Amino acid sequence: MDMSAFDTLTIAMPKGRIFGEATELLRQAGVPLPADVSEDSRKLTVSAPEAGLSFLLVKPVDVPTYVEHGVADLGVVGKDVLLEEARDVYELLDLGISPCHMAVAGLPDWSPVLHPKVATKYPRIADRYFREQGQQVEVIKLNGSVELAPLIGLADRIVDIVSTGRTLKENGLTELEHITDITSRLIANRASYRLKSGRIQDLYEKLASVVEKGEPV
Numbered sequence: 001m002d003m004s005a006f007d008t009l010t011i012a013m014p015k016g017r018i019f020g021e022a023t024e025l026l027r028q029a030g031v032p033l034p035a036d037v038s039e040d041s042r043k044l045t046v047s048a049p050e051a052g053l054s055f056l057l058v059k060p061v062d063v064p065t066y067v068e069h070g071v072a073d074l075g076v077v078g079k080d081v082l083l084e085e086a087r088d089v090y091e092l093l094d095l096g097i098s099p100c101h102m103a104v105a106g107l108p109d110w111s112p113v114l115h116p117k118v119a120t121k122y123p124r125i126a127d128r129y130f131r132e133q134g135q136q137v138e139v140i141k142l143n144g145s146v147e148l149a150p151l152i153g154l155a156d157r158i159v160d161i162v163s164t165g166r167t168l169k170e171n172g173l174t175e176l177e178h179i180t181d182i183t184s185r186l187i188a189n190r191a192s193y194r195l196k197s198g199r200i201q202d203l204y205e206k207l208a209s210v211v212e213k214g215e216p217v
Ligand SMILES: Nc1ncnc2c1ncn2[C@@H]1O[C@H](COP(=O)(O)OP(=O)(O)OP(=O)(O)O)[C@@H](O)[C@H]1O
Pocket: 015, 016, 017, 018, 059, 060, 061, 077, 078, 079, 080, 081, 098, 099, 100, 144, 161, 162, 163, 164, 182, 183, 184
C-alpha cells in the first residue's frame, strides 16, 4: 500500500565519503534502501513508495540546505558541515560514522606572526576558533588542496580535516592544534519533526539502537 505524501519521509543522503557508511547504517536499522540508492547511480532522487520513503542524493555541503527548507525531512551530514553552514535544523543523533577531526596545521618550523594568514575550506569554523583564542587572523577561503597553501606561501597555517594524517605527512605539515572531533549526524527539519514525529521517532530509535550496539558499519 502506497503511503500519502504526508506520510512519506524524505531523506537527504550525502554522496561521496559518507555515503557507504550511511547507507549501511540505514540498512542495519531495517530501512529498505532501493538498489538505485547507490554511488554508481546517476539518479538524484529515488523513492520507495511501499516503505513511504524517498531519498535525495546530494552534495554533502548541501544536505542542511535541503533539510532547512523542508524539501527533505531528514538528512545525514558531517558535523563539520553543520558547524560551517549553521543552518536552522535539529541535530537528532550522532551516528558515529566517518570520524575525523578538524585541526590547525602548518609547517613544523612555523614561527608566530602577529596576524597569520589561515587557508581553509571552513572560514566560519576558522574565524570562530581563532576569535575564541583571542587571535586575529586573515582567513583565506579555498575549496580544496588546502595543504598546498603553507608550502607556497599563500598562508601561514591551515584549518582542515585530518583523518589518517596522510595528507599532512606527505606535504611535510604538522598538526598544531586540535579544534574539534567530527562524525556524521542525523538532522531533521523543524516542522517535519513535529508533523511527522511518529515516523521520525521510529527511525531515530532504530538508528540509535544500531549506533549503541557499536557494530562496525
Ligand atoms: N579525510 C576526510 N576528509 C574530508 N572529509 C572527511 C574525511 N573523513 C571523513 N570526512 C567526512 O566526510 C565529509 C566530506 O565528504 P566528501 O569528501 O565526500 O565531500 P566533499 O568535501 O563535498 O567532497 P569534495 O572533496 O568533492 O568537495 C566531511 O563533511 C566529513 O564529515
